[in-house]
Amino acid sequence: MTPTSALGIIGRTALGRLAALGRISRFAASAFSHMARPPFYPREFAVALLQVGWLSLPVVALTAIFTGGALALQIYAGGARFNAEAVVPQIVAIGMVRELGPVLVGLMIAARVTSSIAAEIATMKVTEQIDALVTLSTNPMKYLVAPRVLAALLTVPLLVGVGDIIGILGGYVVATETLDFNAAAYLKNTVDFLETRDIVSSLVKGAAFGTIAALMGCYYGMQSGRGAQGVGKATKGSVEAAAILLLAANFVLTGVFFSL
Amino acid sequence: MTQPMIEMRSIQKAFGSNEVLRDVDLAIDKGTSMVIIGGSGTGKSVMLKTILGLIPQDAGKIVVDGKDATAGDHDAFLARFGMLFQGGALFDSLPVWQNVAFRLLRGSLKRPRDEAREVAIEKLRRVGLKSDVADRLPAELSGGMQKRVGLARAIAAEPEIIFFDEPTTGLDPIMAGVINDLIREIVVEMGATAMTITHDMTSVRAIADNVAMLHGGKIRWSGPVSSLDASGDPYVEQFISGSAEGPIEAVR
Numbered sequence: 001m002t003p004t005s006a007l008g009i010i011g012r013t014a015l016g017r018l019a020a021l022g023r024i025s026r027f028a029a030s031a032f033s034h035m036a037r038p039p040f041y042p043r044e045f046a047v048a049l050l051q052v053g054w055l056s057l058p059v060v061a062l063t064a065i066f067t068g069g070a071l072a073l074q075i076y077a078g079g080a081r082f083n084a085e086a087v088v089p090q091i092v093a094i095g096m097v098r099e100l101g102p103v104l105v106g107l108m109i110a111a112r113v114t115s116s117i118a119a120e121i122a123t124m125k126v127t128e129q130i131d132a133l134v135t136l137s138t139n140p141m142k143y144l145v146a147p148r149v150l151a152a153l154l155t156v157p158l159l160v161g162v163g164d165i166i167g168i169l170g171g172y173v174v175a176t177e178t179l180d181f182n183a184a185a186y187l188k189n190t191v192d193f194l195e196t197r198d199i200v201s202s203l204v205k206g207a208a209f210g211t212i213a214a215l216m217g218c219y220y221g222m223q224s225g226r227g228a229q230g231v232g233k234a235t236k237g238s239v240e241a242a243a244i245l246l247l248a249a250n251f252v253l254t255g256v257f258f259s260l
Numbered sequence: 261m262t263q264p265m266i267e268m269r270s271i272q273k274a275f276g277s278n279e280v281l282r283d284v285d286l287a288i289d290k291g292t293s294m295v296i297i298g299g300s301g302t303g304k305s306v307m308l309k310t311i312l313g314l315i316p317q318d319a320g321k322i323v324v325d326g327k328d329a330t331a332g333d334h335d336a337f338l339a340r341f342g343m344l345f346q347g348g349a350l351f352d353s354l355p356v357w358q359n360v361a362f363r364l365l366r367g368s369l370k371r372p373r374d375e376a377r378e379v380a381i382e383k384l385r386r387v388g389l390k391s392d393v394a395d396r397l398p399a400e401l402s403g404g405m406q407k408r409v410g411l412a413r414a415i416a417a418e419p420e421i422i423f424f425d426e427p428t429t430g431l432d433p434i435m436a437g438v439i440n441d442l443i444r445e446i447v448v449e450m451g452a453t454a455m456t457i458t459h460d461m462t463s464v465r466a467i468a469d470n471v472a473m474l475h476g477g478k479i480r481w482s483g484p485v486s487s488l489d490a491s492g493d494p495y496v497e498q499f500i501s502g503s504a505e506g507p508i509e510a511v512r
């Protein structure tokens with residue numbers, strides 16, 4: 001391979017990625033504009049709230065409790081190396097609220113919700129249900145995309161909040177039951193240490209991650225190719241894109257909150 | 261001379277280097293039933309979808325009832341159409357009656373829920389389905405029943421124009437006959453303009469007033485169904501006889 005052809009490949013790949021980013025941005029702008037303009041579909045929104053929010057609670061709770069417990073053990077073991085075991089409540093709290101809560105909930109939502117949205121919409125596209133919606137004078141962006149993205153935007157911050165609390169609870173149970181921490185002192189240290197901006201950053205990240213997860217599911221579903229292979233490809237692509245964008249957004253948002 | 265209900269003027273559509281439609285000209289008179297025949301992959305469905313705006317044409321003009329199909333309110337334009345999709349395209353998450361009454365539950369044609377349900381059940385009866393089907397999910401129905409539900413949905417809002425995309429594909433001959441008869445009855449009863457895509461010659465003879473054959477991206481022949489057998493066109497003759505010998509290549 002000559003240096004020129006290598007540069008050509010790099011250039012074409014970069015242009016392809018930029019074009020994809022442009023298409024996704026345009027899709028996102030269209031989704032947001034449809035959220036604000038009637039007609040609205042309250043039934044579809046209610047179903048999306050249930051699917052994205054309520055039915056994700058068990059997965060979020062289990063992920064958070066085990067992560068909080070493991071985090072407490074790790075911090076205790078690590079802290080013991082320089083006689084800082086006492087910082088377990090504070091570090092569990094800040095670790096869960098600022099970072100692990102939003103990121104893990106976001107990734108679980110990407111796995112659970114993004115994949116399900118992408119597979120559902122892609123199947124609808126392959127079986128001409130999207131075309132049928134259009135012929136029935138119903139805009140798929142309004143009927144399928146806007147309710148799901150809005151539901152994720154509103155419910156994922158709540159899920160992150162619940163995940164944060166359950167994660168801290170996981171650390172509390174491990175610390176008080178196996179590491180001999182005093183229960184009241186553990187809770188007091190946790191509450192005293194957390195600041196409002198920690199909680200705000202957690203919820204803002206939740207809203208951003210929820211939006212990314214739902215948008216990627218909808219975008220890849222709507223762009224799906226034909227047949228079972230098209231549905232599979234759309235589903236895989238949506239989860240990959242959601243996870244990568246979510247981690248990139250986490251880095252950017254963390255930077256922003258640090259600079260404030 | 262009366263103005264056609266649907267007119268396609270020099271419609272062209274290509275997907276990459278594949279030119280599917282090359283200068284398609286077709287006129288369908290109001291209240292008549294036009295059947296488009298042609299081999300698989302010749303662009304029959306693309307033709308139908310360009311009229312609805314589901315696939316934009318590259319060139320040419322589509323005129324519906326004297327007006328440019330791309331001008332004006334697209335929702336109002338689509339409200340004049342009903343469509344039966346090849347696979348039914350029923351919404352899996354909704355019970356049968358909500359599929360049928362979809363248009364009546366939202367948008368400009370919205371009615372109270374009870375009234376919409378009554379209309380749905382009446383339309384289901386019209387296509388030979390009992391009211392107990394109404395609360396079932398599409399996945400619980402056989403292929404023939406799904407086609408009938410799709411037909412009920414297509415006529416629920418009493419459209420002026422109805423499109424049927426391969427209405428009998430995948431059905432046994434008896435069920436295909438039932439669907440053909442239903443389509444003919446409904447089109448006559450409603451006075452609607454119909455356009456059907458099929459390669460089933462039994463359907464053609466049962467449904468059509470007029471027939472057009474699409475081949476090589478153009479309308480190869482068109483005329484009344486009564487003159488189909490005496491078309492004198494070798495492509496049409498080969499198609500209706502189902503012979504592998506003739507100008508249409510068997511391997512495409």
